[in-house]
Amino acid sequence: MNALTGNSLKISRVNIVSKKFQRHSPSGNSVTLKSPNTSTNFQPIRATVTGGADSGETHSTVLSTESARDQLRPDMAASPDVTDGRIAGISAAIRVIPDFPKPGILFQDITTLLLDPKAFKDTIDLFVERYKDKDISVVAGIEARGFIFGPPIALAIGAKFVPIRKPNKLPGEVISEEYSLEYGTDKMEMHVGAVQAGERALVIDDLIATGGTLCAAISLLERVGVQVVECACVIELADLKGRDRLGDRPLFVLVSSI
């Protein structure tokens, strides 16, 4: 991918953005983007890798096959200086909107990240560095915010991009996977023929909450014989335990929010 041309954004620019997006919650307190030092919502921690339903803490994961390309390097999570600097900027660029889409929910809004070219580029770079030598031929992105992060990753690692969509959006023949919501069900669809058995895939979304949509996307890919190497999200809502719902499929996130 081409590097940023021209202007380099300093960290102070991120602070200006955060002031602009100050928003007053119903109680009168203003909600600002969290800076790394004052964050109560976010842990602007280094990238984490865990696997397995029973893992309560982070550790590095080696996938079940033994070839070198499958190993996610144990030191990926422990590249302190550079990784921490980028993660802090990414975390600070995400804004929290209270009571959206309904009261009591704190919505993690990545659109402010997209307004910060350096932080957006760093986000993509962190994923690309992790996946570029892993023989991944498919990046599947979940509609709609997975469409923002998936294609730049796919382009950088030379993989196909496969959109996973809500019903009745994809033309032509599709396969469908139903998944549970809090009330009722929904479906995700993928084109027949987009992927081939034996391909190695990533699944990308902006955020993992309960893990329902990610699970549906994984199912779509596995049903046609694709190996899902990892799920990758910018944000994890750890309390909703979506990671557990993924079972033994690894999850990689940049920022974890309690």
Add this chain to the structure above:
Amino acid sequence: MGLIAGIMFQDITTLLLAPNAFKDTIDLFVERYKNKNISVVAGIEARGFIFGPPIALAIGAKFVPLRKPRKLPGEVMSEEYILEYGSDCLEMHIGAVEQGERALVVDDLIATGGTLCAAMKLLERAGAEVVECACLIELPDLKGRERLNGKPLYVLVESH
């Protein structure tokens, strides 16, 4: 391409399955826009989200998603536009774009030009200058180009 009840649907997903072709597509736009002082790339939900961000990243611009109603959290501005039957709305975050910024609007395809027109209006209401609209595909028979109020349109492929 799919045939659905008289409409020939231009399906860009097969382009996305060909990494070289997808990369060439992005490169063509980036080469055109990289030295034009463009600070905003606005992409129209949802297929504009696929092409806009790679262009934005390559030219160092912000990416601004333009969305259907009630998808964007926080304060938004809305622009209504006419459909064949009824109307719809496009929304943009307040504060995403500043006065005087130079913007591109990106979508996969221009048909009647209704959504592109609404997108341009949102950006202009926020004080940005729309430098150009960029799409992969144009359906010239639907005359969308004329609906853009003289704003330039750049497309890679025309389909009659």
